[in-house]
Amino acid sequence: MKQKSVAVVGAAETTQLGVIPGMSQIQLHADAALNAMKDCGLKPSDIDGVATAGEVPQALAQYLGITPTWADGTAVGGCSFMLHVRHAAAAINEELCKTVLITHGESGKSRVAPTPRPPYPDSLAGQFEAPYGVFGPPTMFTIPVMRYMKTYGITEEQIAMVSVVQREWAAKNPRATFKDPITVADVLKSRMIAYPFRILMCCLVTDGGGALILTSAERAKDFPTKPVYILGTGESVEGPMISQMEDFTSSKAFRVSGKKAFDEAGIKHSDVDHLMIYDAFAHLPLYGLEDLGFVKRGEAAAFIGERHTAIGGKLPCNTNGGGLSYMHSGMYGMYALQESVRQMRGIAPAQVKDAKISVCHGVGGMFAASGTIIFSNEKG
Amino acid sequence: MAEGKRPLPKPTPETQHYWEGAKAGELRLQTCNDCSKTYFPPRPFCPKCGSRSVKVVKASGKAKLFSYVIHARPAPGFDPPYAIAVVELAEGPRMMTNIVGCPQTPEALKLDMDLEVTFEAQNDAISLPFFKPAGK
Numbered sequence: 001m002k003q004k005s006v007a008v009v010g011a012a013e014t015t016q017l018g019v020i021p022g023m024s025q026i027q028l029h030a031d032a033a034l035n036a037m038k039d040c041g042l043k044p045s046d047i048d049g050v051a052t053a054g055e056v057p058q059a060l061a062q063y064l065g066i067t068p069t070w071a072d073g074t075a076v077g078g079c080s081f082m083l084h085v086r087h088a089a090a091a092i093n094e095e096l097c098k099t100v101l102i103t104h105g106e107s108g109k110s111r112v113a114p115t116p117r118p119p120y121p122d123s124l125a126g127q128f129e130a131p132y133g134v135f136g137p138p139t140m141f142t143i144p145v146m147r148y149m150k151t152y153g154i155t156e157e158q159i160a161m162v163s164v165v166q167r168e169w170a171a172k173n174p175r176a177t178f179k180d181p182i183t184v185a186d187v188l189k190s191r192m193i194a195y196p197f198r199i200l201m202c203c204l205v206t207d208g209g210g211a212l213i214l215t216s217a218e219r220a221k222d223f224p225t226k227p228v229y230i231l232g233t234g235e236s237v238e239g240p241m242i243s244q245m246e247d248f249t250s251s252k253a254f255r256v257s258g259k260k261a262f263d264e265a266g267i268k269h270s271d272v273d274h275l276m277i278y279d280a281f282a283h284l285p286l287y288g289l290e291d292l293g294f295v296k297r298g299e300a301a302a303f304i305g306e307r308h309t310a311i312g313g314k315l316p317c318n319t320n321g322g323g324l325s326y327m328h329s330g331m332y333g334m335y336a337l338q339e340s341v342r343q344m345r346g347i348a349p350a351q352v353k354d355a356k357i358s359v360c361h362g363v364g365g366m367f368a369a370s371g372t373i374i375f376s377n378e379k380g
Numbered sequence: 381m382a383e384g385k386r387p388l389p390k391p392t393p394e395t396q397h398y399w400e401g402a403k404a405g406e407l408r409l410q411t412c413n414d415c416s417k418t419y420f421p422p423r424p425f426c427p428k429c430g431s432r433s434v435k436v437v438k439a440s441g442k443a444k445l446f447s448y449v450i451h452a453r454p455a456p457g458f459d460p461p462y463a464i465a466v467v468e469l470a471e472g473p474r475m476m477t478n479i480v481g482c483p484q485t486p487e488a489l490k491l492d493m494d495l496e497v498t499f500e501a502q503n504d505a506i507s508l509p510f511f512k513p514a515g516k
Binding site for chain 2 (some may be wrong): 026055119121122124126127128129130131132133134135138139142144145146147191192193194195197198242244248329367
């Protein structure tokens with residue numbers, strides 16, 4: 001896509017994050033959408049493009065009173081919103097619509113009117129994975145890690161360090177669910193979920209939502225908010241069965257999506273001031289750092305251990321505390337995007353000083369899909 | 381004792397031969413007649429070259445432990461802790477399975493250990509392939 005031709009002009013999360021038993025899934029979408037519209041001074045009648053996952057776009061349009069000329073229901077899991085940003089940018093450039101609303105809302109904890117996700121026993125995953133006792137993401141997303149650890153000589157302590165560093169970031173964020181400091185020893189004595197994963201290596205389960213509003217860079221000048229430009233985008237999918245992941249030590253979808261985004265943006269890794277890597281589990285920043293090309297294969301754990309992604313490090317990563325400590329409603333990609341936008345606007349609780357380029361990398365399913373958005377706050 | 385029931389597969393026309401094989405004590409894969417690729421899970425064409433000319437082949441049943449987790453929490457039909465494993469078959473493809481005939485511990489479950497297939501009937505129609513340490 002054309003660099004900086006489209007900008008985020010509205011961005012907001014739900015009024016509350018955490019446990020919200022008084023709100024259904026669709027209302028979480030609406031709460032975030034209304035906050036994002038207020039952020040940039042728009043009404044539902046000003047929106048002519050909608051994209052969402054979890055809910056379908058027609059449900060969102062009717063509930064909010066929007067009549068779109070463009071709709072996108074791409075639902076590839078937690079990075080769906082990165083794909084929506086990418087598709088919306090293309091749609092705006094192609095003049096299919098002018099102002100796009102992208103929403104996420106999920107009653108992950110309270111389970112008020114969620115979209116059912118039944119296991120289908122005649123699907124391939126239902127036939128060839130479900131009979132072996134996989135039971136939710138902690139038993140699937142984690143399966144490749146023993147191979148990764150053996151290949152690169154990575155220890156449980158090194159994986160635990162990911163959680164420790166992100167908790168340090170969360171401590172600076174008033175909206176983070178968990179803010180108390182933790183040590184590697186704390187992580188390694190926390191409750192076992194699925195060896196080698198303990199609960200402090202797994203994301204939270206909370207309620208919440210978020211919304212983004214995008215328009216052309218040309219129109220963005222007329223909004224009250226500081227425009228956050230789309231510099232580069234990437235996406236890919238691999239497949240829904242973790243057992244069939246091509247390489248257990250590296251995500252093909254990450255590599256394809258990341259390279260596409262960096263090529264589009266025309267930047268070097270050393271140009272990146274701020275990074276978000278969707279962390280449903282503590283190994284994801286390791287795969288992300290390597291597959292995006294910030295470090296060589298097998299070097300990410302040492303990179304994090306040397307505090308390069310921590311407060312004061314050269315590559316601040318997951319500065320909201322991440323899915324491990326900030327919040328995680330199920331499809332966390334929206335919150336990673338929100339933090340990138342805050343950093344580019346200069347209003348993040350743990351603001352990276354003078355940050356000009358932010359890379360936001362998402363995963364969907366269990367390494368099933370990926371989307372990467374590179375933001376810039378400079379028009380020139 | 382495990383509560384609930386282990387989820388069981390519902391075969392489709394494309395996977396019927398696999399489940400019939402499992403019931404007969406055979407692990408069945410498919411091989412492309414054009415490019416010789418052996419693949420899993422079942423489908424009536426080659427995922428490498430797209431050819432519809434494929435044949436069903438009987439696998440050796442030999443495999444190595446490729447990766448796993450040991451689930452510590454209850455799941456329908458399982459007594460925790462139990463390992464959910466991916467094995468690499470001698471023929472190349474990988475598949476998910478459970479490891480039987482050995483303790484469900486990191487000490488007993490060593491990556492790259494030699495395994496062999498064994499089948500357990502779940503009902504009249506469905507037998508599931510599991511893997512056990514080779515030679516046991």
